[in-house]
Amino acid sequence: xxRWQPNAQQRLEEAAMELFGERGYDHTTVEEIAAQAGLTExxxxxxxxxxxxxxxxxxxxxxxLMVDAVVGAPATAxxxxxxxxxxxxxxxxxxxxxxxxxxxxxxxxxxxxxxxRELIKLxxxxxxxxxxxxxxxxxxxxxSLIAEAGIAIFKSAFERWVRGGKHDLAxxxxxxxxxxxxxxxxxxxxxxxxxxxxxRPPKL
Amino acid sequence: xxRWQPNAQQRLEEAAMELFGERGYDHTTVEEIAAQAGLTExxxxxxxxxxxxxxxxxxxxxxxLMVDAVVGAPATAxxxxxxxxxxxxxxxxxxxxxxxxxxxxxxxxxxxxxxxRELIKLxxxxxxxxxxxxxxxxxxxxxSLIAEAGIAIFKSAFERWVRGGKHDLAxxxxxxxxxxxxxxxxxxxxxxxxxxxxxRPPKL
Numbered sequence: 001x002x003r004w005q006p007n008a009q010q011r012l013e014e015a016a017m018e019l020f021g022e023r024g025y026d027h028t029t030v031e032e033i034a035a036q037a038g039l040t041e042x043x044x045x046x047x048x049x050x051x052x053x054x055x056x057x058x059x060x061x062x063x064x065l066m067v068d069a070v071v072g073a074p075a076t077a078x079x080x081x082x083x084x085x086x087x088x089x090x091x092x093x094x095x096x097x098x099x100x101x102x103x104x105x106x107x108x109x110x111x112x113x114x115x116x117r118e119l120i121k122l123x124x125x126x127x128x129x130x131x132x133x134x135x136x137x138x139x140x141x142x143x144s145l146i147a148e149a150g151i152a153i154f155k156s157a158f159e160r161w162v163r164g165g166k167h168d169l170a171x172x173x174x175x176x177x178x179x180x181x182x183x184x185x186x187x188x189x190x191x192x193x194x195x196x197x198x199x200r201p202p203k204l
Numbered sequence: 205x206x207r208w209q210p211n212a213q214q215r216l217e218e219a220a221m222e223l224f225g226e227r228g229y230d231h232t233t234v235e236e237i238a239a240q241a242g243l244t245e246x247x248x249x250x251x252x253x254x255x256x257x258x259x260x261x262x263x264x265x266x267x268x269l270m271v272d273a274v275v276g277a278p279a280t281a282x283x284x285x286x287x288x289x290x291x292x293x294x295x296x297x298x299x300x301x302x303x304x305x306x307x308x309x310x311x312x313x314x315x316x317x318x319x320x321r322e323l324i325k326l327x328x329x330x331x332x333x334x335x336x337x338x339x340x341x342x343x344x345x346x347x348s349l350i351a352e353a354g355i356a357i358f359k360s361a362f363e364r365w366v367r368g369g370k371h372d373l374a375x376x377x378x379x380x381x382x383x384x385x386x387x388x389x390x391x392x393x394x395x396x397x398x399x400x401x402x403x404r405p406p407k408l
Contacts (some may be wrong), residue, residue, distance in 0.1 A: 006246070032237060041244055042354075054215065057223065078387065078390040079387065080387040080388060080390065080391055081213070081390065081391045083378055084391060108242050115324070115327070116320055116324060118325075119320075119323040119324060119327055120319070120320060120323060122324055123319070141360070141363070141364055143381065143382055144360055145356070145357075145360040145383060145384065146387060148359055148360055149353065149356050149357070149384055150357035152349070152352035152353050152356040153349075155346055155348075155352055156345070156349040156352055157315060159345070159348060177388065178304075179346065179349060180349065180353055180384075180388050181388035181389060181391075183282065183283065183284040183349075183350060183353070184284060184384050184385035184389075185385060185388075186282040186284065186285065187282060187284055187285045187288060187381070188246070
């Protein structure tokens, strides 16, 4: 125990998932995770600030991947195109870990404290994406909207992908974006009207 | 101190905002808020589960207003139309409390623990809106997407409104929705392609 291991982080993550699955998230301690991985508690805290974080260690990789893709999108790409391409760019990353993603998602849905951490990570991702749109010359308010819309698309696509089926995440991202386009087009003219007429007829 | 007051909740909220403004959120205790309102700490905890919650007591009213508006929208209204109408229906509620909303927003932006609570409230709002779309017969995956898109629209519109200017929140909601429509239309055809061709030309 305790000797340096080059793949300590991954071993801790795998040990955590295994124990969360066997004993439940609430009944697993950091000490037990470390022991299962053949490492010490001290090593655990070198990689993760708390028990929750062991499920979120990849969120910085995801953020970097997305920011690089937004910044690297062709200069002529419209902002939402740049964000959609960035979302699709994450697909390969997730595809390799679908079984893991499904188990992880089940844990998050079942634990309020994990949902909380997930929401904060997604808000951080939205900020980072908005910032990278600003760097592309998009005005701040528009950047913020497109980034938030991107996260909404990602959340919906991810929910569908993680449930199963033959399609990859990129497919679901394109499908969700298509649905959003149709949904906004349906009420398009109305939303731009500066002096909208009465829009809600009486209930039948 | 301590005698029953019909408007205790509002007095506590006003006292809290006053003290947060004077001393800062971190340096204000529940005891001080109660004393400032001429009430006891026990009364405070009858209305709010913790210090944070004093800034979020209206979130259930907001949720009820939105859910009622979605459920009550004409049967023929497309889902995003129903949600947009519900968002606009909240405008009057906020308009009365713009100065308060601005102060509250500044506090939230400055404190991670308040951002956390805000994100959870918004996620709860998204779930409630998705649920009310399901009640209208919208399929679950589509409901979830439209609700998330609605929250993205709300967040962006709220940010713009709270910053100031002559327009009400409803105006910003319509403007943001219009921008989202244009943004999705720009990449429309692409997003529906089942076998997209190479979409990212090499960087210049």
